[in-house]
Amino acid sequence: MYASQNILDMVKASASQRDLDVASLSEAITACLECHAICVMCADACAAEPHATMLARCIRLNGDCADLCEAVARVLGKIGTPHPPTMRTLVEACIETCQACAIECHKHEAEHDHCRICAEACERCAAACQHVLNVLLEGPSA
Amino acid sequence: MYASQNILDMVKASASQRDLDVASLSEAITACLECHAICVMCADACAAEPHATMLARCIRLNGDCADLCEAVARVLGKIGTPHPPTMRTLVEACIETCQACAIECHKHEAEHDHCRICAEACERCAAACQHVLNVLLEGPSA
């Protein structure tokens, strides 16, 4: 698992007075940001392929995954105030969407390297979000 | 329940070949868009109040709610391809966040009219999303 050093520095500065697993949080934010951008790029690359119609489901899941990852990156970044239990549900939705997008992208990875890279980004993001769920957001969902 | 005529026209045009409850979908998209924008405005108005620190939790929930509503508006708009079951989880997360934001905003409505208007927008959005869950997205969550 990997975190951007800049993100890690900011999480540490924001969380100075709280007892948080800053490494796990930084890794999840980093993974969400990268998955967000990579999904946007994969959708655009798919739309430019000669057989874009075959990739319609991939384009759509890329879009959903990008939107979810961005929402999770924003929500996880707001660590200065107590999080509502609803954060769990959002992160769960993100994990499910990342997994669905990874499965779809893997189907096209032999033809399209952008789909392979996107599938891997989705899997990293799902794993980092699952880790945050386990470590930071344990307890019953709302 | 109310839908923007422009949104309704577009949902009809996009869904021409599918058997969809276009009214419910258009109402939910309209409610999400309005709740998104109204939450952004409420957060900004709260930050400009003399006692912004007392409104920190409101600002934060406004931000989460804006992000979730925007993600749901985007995801519900992609009706041309089959939706994954994960759409349920996202809409559920949106409903929970709208409800949490409405409860917080109601606490401040006596002092701040923007909080009252925001609470009502959150309640409309939660109701419209719940209706979409019941009508369009029935079936077990992923």
Place this chain on the structure above:
Amino acid sequence: MYASQNILDMVKASASQRDLDVASLSEAITACLECHAICVMCADACAAEPHATMLARCIRLNGDCADLCEAVARVLGKIGTPHPPTMRTLVEACIETCQACAIECHKHEAEHDHCRICAEACERCAAACQHVLNVLLEGPSA
């Protein structure tokens, strides 16, 4: 020009102590929200068409336009604190993107009704944003 009543109520509540053209602001926020959602829907409908590859440029401009409109809706909603001159540049970028997207969508309107509706939403949004530039954001760009 048209504004959502809910958006108008919120703009009035947020702007109570300031001398603002609330009608123009509300119309622009409403137009941006609708154009954002309609562009997302048009991109998804294009991706599902049998000749999606011919629509690649339309899908791409839809995506850009959706992103810009959403950013402008957020920025225009933050009326509680003085706006920086940079707001002008963002609104100008949105107008240009709306115009480019409208031109592209008009090319496909004979075949695809969703492209016609999207072109019209882009034109409304460009006009409403131009009006806000003229009325609310006059003065030299930064």
Place this chain on the structure above:
Amino acid sequence: MYASQNILDMVKASASQRDLDVASLSEAITACLECHAICVMCADACAAEPHATMLARCIRLNGDCADLCEAVARVLGKIGTPHPPTMRTLVEACIETCQACAIECHKHEAEHDHCRICAEACERCAAACQHVLNVLLEGPSA
């Protein structure tokens, strides 16, 4: 200047058939993603400070900067289809907003380390976006 390896891999895969400065593009996307997330975190940390009202302008510029950076990250990621000249205007708006946010954040950096880190992220993003303007998007603005 620094780029995420994952972003760089994806830019290379998406741009395989085009003659692009993939390093500059990857650096700008990375900088926009990080600045987006760091601005969201700074706004949230500011709202939780005892003197949040003094930070209202900072919170607002953080929000604008987050929204612009996210839009630019999305737009720069869509490299598969020819970009419109309007991309220039958006990137210019982003640079201006990053600079305005950096100036404001620097005012609070003695008291708040999150503002110092945010100012630096804004400066990195402005520089990376300016480099993309010079290298990839040269030519007259629309």
